[in-house]
Amino acid sequence: MNFKNSFLVLLVLMLTAVKYAYSQEPLVWKSNKEPLSAMAKLRTEIKAPSFKKKDFVITQFGAVGDGKTKNSKAFKLAIETCSKSGGGRVIVPAGVFLTGAIYLKSNVNLHLADDAKIIFSTAPGDYPIVLTRWEGMDCMNYSALIYAYGESNIAVTGNGILDGQADNTHWWNWNGNPRYGWKKGEGKQTAARTKLHELMRQKTDPKTRIFGEGHYLRPNMFSPYNCKNVLISGVKMINSPMWFIHPLLCENVIVEKVKVVSHGPNNDGCDPESCKNVLIKDCLFDTGDDCIAIKSGRDEDGRRVGRPAENHIIEGCQMKDGHGGVTIGSEIAGGASNIFAINCSMDSENLDRVLRLKTSSSRGGVIQNIFMKDIRVGSYKDAVISADMFYENPGNFIPVIRNIWVENVQVTKGGKYGVYIKAYQSSPVQNLRVVNSNFVGVSTPTRIDHASNLVFENLIINGQKITVPDSLLLK
Numbered sequence: 001m002n003f004k005n006s007f008l009v010l011l012v013l014m015l016t017a018v019k020y021a022y023s024q025e026p027l028v029w030k031s032n033k034e035p036l037s038a039m040a041k042l043r044t045e046i047k048a049p050s051f052k053k054k055d056f057v058i059t060q061f062g063a064v065g066d067g068k069t070k071n072s073k074a075f076k077l078a079i080e081t082c083s084k085s086g087g088g089r090v091i092v093p094a095g096v097f098l099t100g101a102i103y104l105k106s107n108v109n110l111h112l113a114d115d116a117k118i119i120f121s122t123a124p125g126d127y128p129i130v131l132t133r134w135e136g137m138d139c140m141n142y143s144a145l146i147y148a149y150g151e152s153n154i155a156v157t158g159n160g161i162l163d164g165q166a167d168n169t170h171w172w173n174w175n176g177n178p179r180y181g182w183k184k185g186e187g188k189q190t191a192a193r194t195k196l197h198e199l200m201r202q203k204t205d206p207k208t209r210i211f212g213e214g215h216y217l218r219p220n221m222f223s224p225y226n227c228k229n230v231l232i233s234g235v236k237m238i239n240s241p242m243w244f245i246h247p248l249l250c251e252n253v254i255v256e257k258v259k260v261v262s263h264g265p266n267n268d269g270c271d272p273e274s275c276k277n278v279l280i281k282d283c284l285f286d287t288g289d290d291c292i293a294i295k296s297g298r299d300e301d302g303r304r305v306g307r308p309a310e311n312h313i314i315e316g317c318q319m320k321d322g323h324g325g326v327t328i329g330s331e332i333a334g335g336a337s338n339i340f341a342i343n344c345s346m347d348s349e350n351l352d353r354v355l356r357l358k359t360s361s362s363r364g365g366v367i368q369n370i371f372m373k374d375i376r377v378g379s380y381k382d383a384v385i386s387a388d389m390f391y392e393n394p395g396n397f398i399p400v401i402r403n404i405w406v407e408n409v410q411v412t413k414g415g416k417y418g419v420y421i422k423a424y425q426s427s428p429v430q431n432l433r434v435v436n437s438n439f440v441g442v443s444t445p446t447r448i449d450h451a452s453n454l455v456f457e458n459l460i461i462n463g464q465k466i467t468v469p470d471s472l473l474l475k
Helices: 003-023 034-044 072-084 190-201 299-306
Strands: 055-057 068-069 088-092 095-100 108-112 116-120 130-136 137-142 146-151 152-157 161-163 221-227 228-231 236-238 250-257 259-262 276-279 284-287 290-294 309-315 322-328 334-346 351-358 367-380 383-388 402-412 417-422 429-439 444-449 456-459
Touching: 034 309, 034 334, 055 072, 055 259, 072 088, 072 095, 072 108, 095 367, 108 116, 130 146, 137 190, 137 299, 146 429, 161 367, 190 299, 284 322, 290 309, 299 456, 322 334, 334 351, 351 367, 351 402, 383 429, 417 429
Parallel strands: 055 088, 068 095, 088 108, 095 116, 108 152, 116 161, 146 221, 152 228, 161 236, 228 250, 236 259, 250 276, 259 284, 276 309, 290 322, 309 334, 322 351, 334 367, 351 383, 367 402, 383 417, 402 429, 417 444, 429 456
Antiparallel strands: 130 137
């Protein structure tokens, strides 16, 4: 066979493979054994980073824990020395340590002693301009309070406190809402946010989208970017300028036994964005926005990067106040797949939704293979299960939501809706199955606008067995 014929044969085989891949039916779980097996396998693939048994105490590098002395240089020197020495723990001992941005380097575990507290400067100039994402849009903006880029084997551990010191006079007022301290004539984020949207739509180079001073785009608290083997464990986190835990384009991430308590604007608890293999376990979230929000980029930037959120386990967490307990979206243009949430408890009159899927036709993307089981709920405000494709302004990228399994969700006090679906007629929510669940105290059991292959199997709401309307029966 000559070269030309060999090439043609290879091309035909490649095209056949592509056609075959795209012709496959999307996954539909027939029993809970399938997602439980997939979750068990995923659990074995997520491993905590390990570190050398060598300690570097920040007071040995000039740090002073009096709550007044700025220790940015001491943190930097201790972390760099630890990393250059092959890694280990950078110890924050008992005391109150003021600092600007902290940059974590490979093989470094920043460890807070039980009575240690890091308070972060409220001076914007203490946060250098770095490559980041702000509300799912790529740009150059203030560093997160703790940041890393392209590092591996990094951690923040211990039982100490991370305090962003945000309040109605620092950071939160940049939101532009008088509720959070903004006053007429003061700077706010509105103009910069609009400009960033424009630059994203124009598909400009993110490194030329320079914000920072005078633009009022608040930084997040902990945001490793493009890192592998990330751990945050044990710490209590309060008063973040914006989102708390925001791993971005990371792989192998563990968030465990963390307590997030703050009710400022956009104070999301944990927002892994375009990450792969994530475990969020035994955490407490009491927040001013979503408790956990899984993301994959906004609109053009999410589609350009094309990295889905995939393979996440949420287990043993407690949710109090928040817009959503487990949320997927809204910055979800890259899609989300294989998200498992089990054995969690949620209870607050200020918790809007238990499982929240939020997207729009400006996002597009596919949200699929979502499994939720063994969830205990007291009060909530809006919906147990909410799937909304009209969260923000429409566009030309119709989203897809499919293969959602919800089992053994027990609600004792209730809220407005049991199951709420608002989808496109051309893209109904597909293959949502609610199994062996009991919702008490619900005002409106279901409000369903466009769903297909919907299954209610022993779903009891307010003492009544709920059946699927004839128009939505499994085909």
